[in-house]
Structures are given as structure tokens and as C-alpha cells.
Amino acid sequence: MATLLPTLWSFVRDTVREGFDSNAFDLEVSRDFDTQDIAQATGRYEQEAKDLLHNKTEIKKLISYIDLTTLAGDDTAGRVIALADRALNPVPTDGSVRCAAVCVYPQRVLDVKNHLKAKGRKLNIAAVAAGFPSGQYHLQSKLMEVSLTVDDGATEIDIVISRAAALDEDWKTVYDEVLALKKACGSAHMKTILATGELKTLSNVYKASWASILAGSDFIKTSTGKESVNATLEVAYVMCSAIKRWYEQTGKKVGFKPAGGIKTPEEALAYVALIREVLGEEWLNPQLFRIGASSLLDNCLKAL
């Protein structure tokens, strides 16, 4: 483990060298959001969700976007193995459907990996890391946690931003940390959790989205599921506006993951309607759209 430290510190050093252009950042993020416009749009998505609710194909697609999650202090090898089996075959009457990934704590990654190996099956293994859920840890321990979790076999890492830096409007620190963590992820995909329920304003949500996208996040994700306010359509609209803007400027597609408190197919389908309108149908696949949820699958099965 001691040999990891010099490598991890080199991430930090390289990150600082890559720099953050504050002027360009401020220029880009100086936009206002009309909350009335957003409320009108989210009302539309909720209505569209009601219309989609009786379409069984849409419900099965929903299941394919789910990062099937357990993030509890009493998670055991047995629980995450059962979760992985469920993710591989979530609809007992239709073997063609599977969830996008399982999402577990770092210490449970190896249990899932060994189980999949023994079964000869493949499944994305996402793990929350980098001081999840609060982010209130030293950067070097966040980097080490990410490295160890990737070494254990996580193919996707869900990191958290520093809300302290975001609330202090220190976007350079937010960017630097995300950039360093992206490097620590290596080939694993990185989803950056903004914890929007703690960011206070929609303007901060947009700025945190932009800093995270600039720093190379593969996905941006709303929430950990542990904040008192988790995913909402309002913040999803703002985050997807940043993803759209980035795509218009660079041609690069960043994914979106609402997570936390999404329990019913109707709630989840409203996010589908939002993605369809703001980003387009091409975003509606598990490479670019995930839903982080621990109890949505049960309710989807009831709707089938």
C-alpha cells in the first residue's frame, strides 16, 4: 500500500499543472435559470410519465437503466451476491432484460467480482468511493480508496464532489479534485455525484455540473441517496442543460444519473421524458443514462 502513495501524489501534482481557467469558467457559467420555465417543463415530464406508465416496453427499458443499489452498513457478501443475481435476471418472465450495473460499497466489490467469475457472467460493478457520502476526507485518502476499489474489480466508480468547496464557490478545487479522481479511476468509468440537495442554488448546481464535466466525468449524478433532498426533476433539468451545452461545444456526450429517492416507475419515467426532450432519444441507453435506485425494481415488476 505504501507504494501507492507516490503514484497518488503524482495525480495531484499533474492535476495542478493542467490548470483551471477561472475566467473561461465564470464566463461559461454566468447564466440564470428561469424557475417558472423549469416548473412548466417538469410539469410536462410528469404528465408524459403518466402516459408512459402503461407501456410495458418502457417499463422494461427502465429496468435496463437501473444501477441496482445497496449501500447499507450491514451489507454482507450474501446480500450483494443476491443483488448481482437479481441484476442479471431482474424480470423472472423475461431473460432478455438485465440491470445496467450493481452499485455497492468498496468493501463489497470483491464479493460481487468473485461471484460473477464463478458463474462465468459479466455485469458492470459500480462502487461509491472518494469519501462517499459526505466527501469530508483528505484527497489522498479519496484517491487511495478509488485505486483500491478499481484494483478489486469495480468497473465504475461513483465519486462525490467536495460540497464545502462548492459552497465556498471554490470551483477550482472542485475541478482539481474531480480531475485527480478521474485519473485514479484509470479505465473505470467515473460518475460524479454533485449532492445537489446540499448545493443551495440552481446556479451552484450548474457550476458544479460544469466543473465536473470539464474535469472529465463520464457521468454526472444528482445525489448519494443520503442527503435529505435527493434527485429532483428541477436539478435534473439544470444538469442536463450543462450536458447539452458541453455536447454543443465539444461533440462529447456525458451521461446523466438521477439517484436517491426514486421509487416508482412513474417518478422514473418523468426523468425519461426529460432526457428525451432536453438531450434527445440518443441519450436513452445505459451507456448514457442510469437511474440509481434500491427499491425501484420491485415497483417496476408490479407494473409489468
Ligand SMILES: O=C[C@H](O)COP(=O)(O)O
Ligand atoms: O446511488 C444510489 C442511491 O444511493 C440509491 O438511493 P435510494 O436507496 O434512495 O434508491
